[in-house]
Amino acid sequence: MTDGLPLLRVRDLTIGFAGRTVVAGVSFDVAAGERVALVGASGSGKTLTTLALLGLLPPDAEVSGSVQLAGTEVVGAAERDLRPLRGPVTALVPQDPGTSLNPQVRVGRQVAAPLRRAGVGRRPAAARADELLAEMRLPAGTGRRFPVQLSGGQRQRAALAMALAGAPRLLVADEPTSALDATAQHGVLAVLGRATRERGAGLLLVTHDLAAAATTCDRVLVLDEGRLLADGPLREVLAGHAHPAVRALVEATAALSPPALVGAR
Numbered sequence: 001m002t003d004g005l006p007l008l009r010v011r012d013l014t015i016g017f018a019g020r021t022v023v024a025g026v027s028f029d030v031a032a033g034e035r036v037a038l039v040g041a042s043g044s045g046k047t048l049t050t051l052a053l054l055g056l057l058p059p060d061a062e063v064s065g066s067v068q069l070a071g072t073e074v075v076g077a078a079e080r081d082l083r084p085l086r087g088p089v090t091a092l093v094p095q096d097p098g099t100s101l102n103p104q105v106r107v108g109r110q111v112a113a114p115l116r117r118a119g120v121g122r123r124p125a126a127a128r129a130d131e132l133l134a135e136m137r138l139p140a141g142t143g144r145r146f147p148v149q150l151s152g153g154q155r156q157r158a159a160l161a162m163a164l165a166g167a168p169r170l171l172v173a174d175e176p177t178s179a180l181d182a183t184a185q186h187g188v189l190a191v192l193g194r195a196t197r198e199r200g201a202g203l204l205l206v207t208h209d210l211a212a213a214a215t216t217c218d219r220v221l222v223l224d225e226g227r228l229l230a231d232g233p234l235r236e237v238l239a240g241h242a243h244p245a246v247r248a249l250v251e252a253t254a255a256l257s258p259p260a261l262v263g264a265r
């Protein structure tokens with residue numbers, strides 16, 4: 001347990017490649033149950049920041065600072081020390097569900113896998129997987145299908161069910177809807193927001209879409225060229241911040257979906 005520490009504590013996180021700094025001195029906390037969006041333009045360092053939180057940076061990354069996840073230091077930790085955190089503490093919802101779902105294994109078995117690893121019997125795990133798939137608003141029988149038999153949006157919901165199966169305290173979702181059309185995006189964000197809220201799970205949602213951030217999260221972190229530009233409630237950050245990088249995000253999002261940001265400008 002964290003004993004008063006936030007679930008996630010990031011201090012002065014700095015990441016570089018071959019001497020070029022791409023994330024520079026980023027510090028923030030995520031409390032248990034808090035839903036936080038990490039926004040920024042392409043190349044601002046969102047993905048690298050989240051990979052650092054999960055101990056998944058590429059081997060040639062130069063990293064310094066501190067990332068504490070439920071009290072465990074991630075920066076510099078050995079893989080064997082990070083493994084117990086994956087599942088019960090954090091789970092990653094990838095950008096493309098194709099990277100987390102095995103095309104050759106039925107969806108239900110994949111969703112049940114984290115439960116089986118936690119020692120749950122085959123039948124109860126299968127029943128729980130079906131419940132999770134239904135909670136993600138997937139049609140009955142989805143568990144018996146293979147990923148290729150699902151639409152992109154359905155696959156992402158299945159990946160979400162799989163991430164939730166381990167009952168993580170913090171769900172990390174990196175642009176989970178970028179591969180989907182607008183209708184499917186809305187559906188995935190709705191189940192993501194509801195599922196984390198109902199479980200009291202934390203969420204770190206990486207997106208360049210402020211409308212997605214507004215519908216799913218309470219707080220926003222704005223990254224710009226590797227630096228943390230703003231951290232606060234979404235509407236306050238948008239209303240109070242004159243930085244061109246924030247304005248550019250607002251304008252890009254408003255062009256796509258104005259209603260979500262009415263009142264935030």
Ligand SMILES: Nc1ncnc2c1ncn2[C@@H]1O[C@H](COP(=O)(O)OP(=O)(O)OP(=O)(O)O)[C@@H](O)[C@H]1O
Pocket residue numbers: 017022040041042043044045046047048049058208
């Ligand atoms: N393996 C790597 N080697 C060298 N540079 C890298 C590597 N991975 C990322 N970078 C650089 O680090 C910077 C931040 O990349 P990152 O992927 O975190 O951005 P991002 O905000 O997630 O962008 P996007 O929204 O396009 O996914 C970019 O300039 C990128 O070119």
